[in-house]
Amino acid sequence: xxxxxxxxxxxxxxxxxxxxxxxxxxxxxxxxxxxxxxxxxxxxxxxxxxxxxxxxxxxxxxxxxxxxxxxxxxxxxxxxxxxxxxxxxxxxxxxxxxxxxxxxxxxxxxxxxxxxxxxxxxxxxxxxxxxxxxxxxxxxxxxxxxxxxxxxxxxxxxxxxxxxxxxxxxxxxxxxxxxxxxxxxxxxxxxxxxxxxxxxxxxxxxxxxxxxxxxxxxxxxxxxxxxxxxxxxxxxxxxxxxxxxxxxxxxxxxxxxxxxxxxxxxxxxxxxxxxxxxxxxxxxxxxxxxxxxxx
Numbered sequence: 001x002x003x004x005x006x007x008x009x010x011x012x013x014x015x016x017x018x019x020x021x022x023x024x025x026x027x028x029x030x031x032x033x034x035x036x037x038x039x040x041x042x043x044x045x046x047x048x049x050x051x052x053x054x055x056x057x058x059x060x061x062x063x064x065x066x067x068x069x070x071x072x073x074x075x076x077x078x079x080x081x082x083x084x085x086x087x088x089x090x091x092x093x094x095x096x097x098x099x100x101x102x103x104x105x106x107x108x109x110x111x112x113x114x115x116x117x118x119x120x121x122x123x124x125x126x127x128x129x130x131x132x133x134x135x136x137x138x139x140x141x142x143x144x145x146x147x148x149x150x151x152x153x154x155x156x157x158x159x160x161x162x163x164x165x166x167x168x169x170x171x172x173x174x175x176x177x178x179x180x181x182x183x184x185x186x187x188x189x190x191x192x193x194x195x196x197x198x199x200x201x202x203x204x205x206x207x208x209x210x211x212x213x214x215x216x217x218x219x220x221x222x223x224x225x226x227x228x229x230x231x232x233x234x235x236x237x238x239x240x241x242x243x244x245x246x247x248x249x250x251x252x253x254x255x256x257x258x259x260x261x262x263x264x265x266x267x268x269x270x271x272x273x274x275x276x277x278x279x280x281x282x283x284x285x286x287x288x289x290x291x292x293x294x295x
Contacts, residue, residue, distance in 0.1 A: 049073055053284045054091075055161065056081050078157045078283060091289045093163045097184040099156065100201075103141070103168045104192045104219060104228055106151040113139045114192075114230055137236070138229040149279055152188035152211060158283050159186065162293075169197060173221055176200035184208065184295060185271075189255075189279075191216045192228070198245050207271035208295055210278060212255040218244035249273065265291065 051057040056079040063074045080088065108114040113136055116122050122136035147153035160166055164186065171178060173194050179185055185204050189211040193201070198215055201207060217233025230236055233244020243250040249268045260276035263285075267273075272295055282288060 046077075049076065051076065053078070054081070054084060054087060054286060054289075055079060055158065055283055057283070076154075078154070078161060080161055087286065088162065091162055091286065091293055093159075093165075094293060095183045096181070097186060098165045098167055098179075098182045099159050099186045100172065100188065100190055101147075101156055101166055101168045102151050102188050102190040102192075103145060103170060104194075104221070105169075105189055106145040106148070107139045107141050107228055108192045108219070108230075109148070109150045110139060110142070112136045114234070118234070138227055140225070140227040150189060152279060154279050155188050155210065155282050158289070159292075162289065169193060170221070172197045172200055174223075179204050186210055186292065187214045189277075190214045192219045192230075193217075194219055194221050195245075198247075202247075202270060205270055206295070208292060209249075209251075209268075209271060209273040210292065212257075212274065212277055213252040215245060215247055216243055216250065216252055251275065260285075263288065265295075271295075 045061050046058055047061045049057045049059050051073065057073075058077045058079060059073040059075065064071050065074065066072070112122060117134070117136035122134075145151065147156050156166065167178070169190065173196050176196050176199070179200050182204075183206060185201065185207045187201065187207060187209050190197075191213050193215055195218055198218070201215065217236075218231040219228045220231050221228050231244065233241060235241060243252070251273055254275050255277045257276040258280055260278055260281045263274065263276050263278070263281075265272040265274055278285075278288065
C-alpha cells in the first residue's frame with residue numbers, strides 16, 4: 001500500500017509500516033517512490049495564537065468556534081519557541097525512550113466504526129454501503145491519520161518536539177521484542193490493542209501510562225486485509241465486560257478528568273500511571289514534562 005505524508009505545519013512522515021517521524025515543513029525530505037504527498041486543505045492563514053503554552057501554538061485563522069464568548073481553536077499545531085530553548089533542554093528526552101502512537105485507537109474512532117456500533121447507529125448506509133450491526137466492529141485502516149483528541153494529538157506533537165522517538169501499535173504487534181530495546185515506554189491513549197501488544201507492554205519494567213483508558217479493549221489486527229476487529233471489551237460481547245483483558249490496573253474512569261487539577265502519578269507493577277487525561281495541559285505543564293523525562 002502507498003504511505004502518505006501530510007504536508008502541513010507539522011508534517012507526519014510514515015517511514016515504514018507503523019513507524020512515524022515528525023518534521024517541520026521547511027526541512028528537506030527525501031521521498032521514496034511508494035510515498036504519496038498530500039497537501040492539507042485548511043481554512044485561512046496559519047497564525048500564532050495567544051494560547052498560554054511552553055510552545056508556539058499555531059492555528060489557521062478561521063478555524064475556531066466561539067463558546068461562551070471565548071474563541072476556541074479547533075486544531076492547533078505546536079512549534080518550538082526560540083526564547084525557551086533553555087527550558088526545552090531540561091525537558092528533552094535523555095534516555096532510550098519511545099512513545100507509542102495509538103493508530104488502532106484512531107481507526108476505532110473513525111466513522112463508521114466501533115463508536116457507530118456503540119451508539120446503535122450502525123444499521124444504515126455509509127458511503128453507499130449498507131452496514132449491519134457487527135459490520136461496524138471491523139474497520140479498515142486508512143493510509144494516513146491526522147491525530148485527534150482521542151488519539152493524543154497534542155501529546156504526540158509535544159513529545160516529538162522534545163526528541164522522543166515515535167512508533168505505532170503496528171510496530172509492537174509485528175515485533176513485540178522491539179520494546180526490549182528501550183529503557184522507557186510512554187503510552188498515549190492506546191485504548192485498543194492486540195493481545196500481543198498487551199503482553200509486550202505489561203511485561204516491560206518501565207512503562208509510563210500517560211493517558212487513562214490505555215489497554216482497555218482487545219482487538220484483532222488482520223495484516224493481510226489491513227483491518228482491525230473488536231474482540232473483547234467496552235461492554236462487548238457481553239454488556240458486563242469492561243476491560244477486555246480483565247486488567248487489574250485499568251483506570252478508565254479517570255479519563256473523564258480533562259482539567260488535571262489534582263494531577264498525580266501512581267506506581268503500579270511495571271511503571272507509573274497518571275490519574276487524568278492530560279491532552280489539554282501537556283503542552284503547558286513544565287512539571288509534567290519533567291516528570292515524564294525523569295521517570
